[in-house]
Amino acid sequence: MIIKIEAIVREDKMEDVIEALNAIEVNGITVSQVMGHGVQKGYAELVRGQEVIINLIPKIKFEIVVSSEEWEKKTIEAIRAAAKTDEVGDGKIFSYELKSALRIRTGDTGYDALNP
Numbered sequence: 001m002i003i004k005i006e007a008i009v010r011e012d013k014m015e016d017v018i019e020a021l022n023a024i025e026v027n028g029i030t031v032s033q034v035m036g037h038g039v040q041k042g043y044a045e046l047v048r049g050q051e052v053i054i055n056l057i058p059k060i061k062f063e064i065v066v067s068s069e070e071w072e073k074k075t076i077e078a079i080r081a082a083a084k085t086d087e088v089g090d091g092k093i094f095s096y097e098l099k100s101a102l103r104i105r106t107g108d109t110g111y112d113a114l115n116p
């Protein structure tokens with residue numbers, strides 16, 4: 001089973017999360033700067049007649065694709081331990097079954113695309 005994990009964490013937890021993922025030796029990561037809000041959502045304000053939420057907060061998004069549920073669990077636990085402060089805004093971790101993976105260089109697919 002190919003599983004994708006997406007984790008949204010605090011900006012200042014990025015290094016800790018990278019270290020934690022390196023420590024368990026995941027085979028690849030993608031990191032992006034994103035903006036978002038959770039339950040304590042932004043306040044609405046009228047901008048040129050449109051009501052918009054103006055306090056999106058910069059966060060870091062990690063994307064990791066793994067090749068088993070065991071690795072899914074291990075990866076999620078590593079991210080959570082590294083990203084947790086116990087304050088609101090610590091972020092979220094999502095995971096879902098992925099349809100396919102392909103290594104461009106070799107044409108490997110599925111499990112083979114994700115492992116050396």
Ligand SMILES: Nc1ncnc2c1ncn2[C@@H]1O[C@H](COP(=O)(O)OP(=O)(O)OP(=O)(O)O)[C@@H](O)[C@H]1O
Nearest residue numbers: 008035036037038039040059087088089090091092
């Ligand atoms: N339901 C969601 N869908 C997509 N992204 C989300 C969702 N909830 C949170 N996020 C992302 O995670 C970031 C951090 O969310 P946050 O930790 O504030 O969630 P929360 O549910 O409000 O939890 P807490 O009460 O601990 O703050 C958001 O800025 C957003 O980018």
Ligand SMILES: [Mg+2]
Nearest residue numbers: 038039040089
């Ligand atoms: Mg929140």
